[in-house]
Amino acid sequence: MRPIYVVGGAQKENAVQKEEWHSHAKGIIAWIDPERGEYEVRLEYVSPPELIPDEDPNILFKAATFSQSRCYLCTSTEILEYSYPDLGFLRRISHPCFNDVHHVHLASNGHLYVANTGLDMVVELDGDGAIVREWNVLDDTDPWQRFSRDIDYRKVASTKPHLSHPNFVFTAGGQVWVTRFHQKDAVCLTEPGLRIELGVERPHDGVVCGDLVYFTTVDGHVVVADLTNRVVRDVYDLTEMQQGLRKVGWCRGLAVLDEKRILVGFSRLRPTKWKANLQWLKHGLRELYTLCHQPARVALFDLDQRRQLWDFPLDRVGMSTVFSIHPDPACADELRFAA
16 A cells, blocks of 8 residues: 555644634644654644634644646635645645635646635635535525625634534535535535435535545445435445444544545544534443543555555654545555546
């Protein structure tokens, strides 16, 4: 297995006392070679003060996109383009509408699709970084009907509660899709009416492999759906594939290596007053206390054998929160197996 990049961030020392939108100090990209047991931090990042809230900002990397020569990262208020593999900074894209951005996706036409989570919106950027289209992820009405174009949302700490919380964009067959956290589904933006109902729990990710798309859910499931008929084909419960603690932390971040093996990320859980986000915890405060002391990690699972093969604790690279996992782009052909 070749090296991987893990994208996420580090919580503040007093994160347990803070709301989620005040809890992170910096973004981190870590490089890990599982076969050799080697690892290092490749990039640390703090956003400039003019692009974040003035008081106690939340800074980390959300879900990224890697290509053969570029790495596209996002913070809550920025899209950052780096050269790959040297991770040299190239440019920053930021618009006043950016709030709680969760994912940036590079499409085959060179446009970028941004999950602008804080405004329940997906934004399309052209090659120059200009906004060319905006979608309301709830319906086909004006995405600005609930928000104001006169506000710089980069300075707003949080717009919660969100009505949908879109968090991951993917493209397939020329169509643009997005996962909707609260609706437990994925919907097509370019052909309204197309929908994949997941139903298990609230989703993240949306990794396309051939005719299949793989999703994670926050409680530790991987859901595999058929893009052709838009139905769920398989559901894997990762809690049943490992020994010991039967809850796995906040599950988010996914790389599909082949038909059998997947890499999944688990963030260190933190208490939150948004109790609905932790409703999958069944045993109350004792379970929450235990999970909050488990380090973030990346784990390799064999879906055929239904077992965990290994895991890597991310406290070794100072990371407490995972948003995306990326095998070396040199082996990208492994991600396009036939369904």
